[in-house]
Amino acid sequence: MNIEIQNITKRFNKVTALENVSTSFSSGQCIALLGPNGCGKTTMIKTILGMVIPSAGVIKVNGKNIHNDYIYRNDIGYMPQIGKYPANMTIKEVVETIRKLRKPEKDIDLELYFSFKLDEIENKKMNTLSGGTIQKVSACVAFMHNPSILILDEPTAGLDMIAMEVLKEKILKEQAKGKLILITSHQLNELEEILTHVCMMDEARILFFRSKEEIKISTQCDKLATAVYSLFKNIKS
């Protein structure tokens, strides 16, 4: 499982969200995608998912160009930053719907569904849920089909402490199976233990993409967050 990004550029009218970005992620890695607000993280994730169509460049998932393809998304579980669901559906209906829409009926992994205790409130409608609960539904949906690539956009935002531990545990478990996990987040401290790599973006470009150990050694910092911050400052100045 790998994702290859080659010279991707994306412009929205006059705003450039991605400028000639190239990188590649491979299985077994758990990558934190970092960067200041509006640096193009979400756009990058959305181009991988085919939701945003790049102005130039090629993205390959498992060696296949994703342009005009959709089957590759069977291998991807996506947890959006702000999960949006049809207001009138219940939690159960949302999960059922997505299960039905995924064609090859793989084994369904409902571990998160039960550990988040969504089964107890499964008949609640989506528009009555709090932001955190919607995040839980999103997480559950992303992990449900046992995908080999997991893309989590701000998974920790809005989750309570217990839910976050549950999610972290689940991510560790999936990572042990050799999955490729891509996380965007601002809270490095919370994710430090599960990460293997850090990919820093700034002003529509990738600033650096290194492994956790490499960053720590090169900056001689013990804490990942401080290490990343000092590296960021070094490169910028």
Next chain:
Amino acid sequence: MKELLILISKDILKNRTIIAFAILLFCITWSVFILEDSNEKALHTLGNLVLMVVPLISILFSTIYIYNSTEFIELLVSQPLKRKSIWMSLFAGINVSMIFALFVSIFLPILFYSPTYLGFLIMLLAIFLSAVFISLGFLSSILFKDKARGIGFSMILWLFFALIFDGLILFFLFQFSDYPIEKPMTVIAALNPIDVSRILLLTEMDNEALMGYTGALFQKQFGSIYGKMIIVCILVLWVFIPYYFSLIKFSNKDI
């Protein structure tokens, strides 16, 4: 694709707007049949009603529905589904539920009171008109990101085809009444989906004689089988072309 179609149709049939629309139209249709002294007269009234109301409801409903399902579409796009089949399922789903609503509200009373050729023609036109205006609604909802603008554009489209277009034609007919422009004008009128349906209805209602020369022209140009085929072709094109443009737009849209 099939799953998605069923899902969307179910969702729409639970929609309050469509239920209210069906009930309202149902009441009107029944009362028209009860109040008019002959069934044929009632069909005339109903025909005119269908020409105005069905396009309005179809275009408004489809536009608003697409805007309201933005979130759902977003969710679908991130799943392993073709964008084309998402859009197609939406289109088919709205059409199916609209036909269902029309069936309950208009077709049943017609079948009950007056299952004549004219009755069937009105049903056919209702289906065609709803498809045409759903397709236009799709186009305007994809053209504008802003909901208010999109709905506004839909309203203008309906106003244009239902009222303004006729006004313009009338204006030209009066302005150039010294020239023989009746013939080209009937052709131009046929470019409007509502007018073309009206022409088809008029030629079948046998009262074009009341409309003098223009009526005779309509009968001559569109009364034959050949002319009717042209009318059906025009309607099919009106369904297909706006939908096709919206499909292309949607396939390349950033979500």
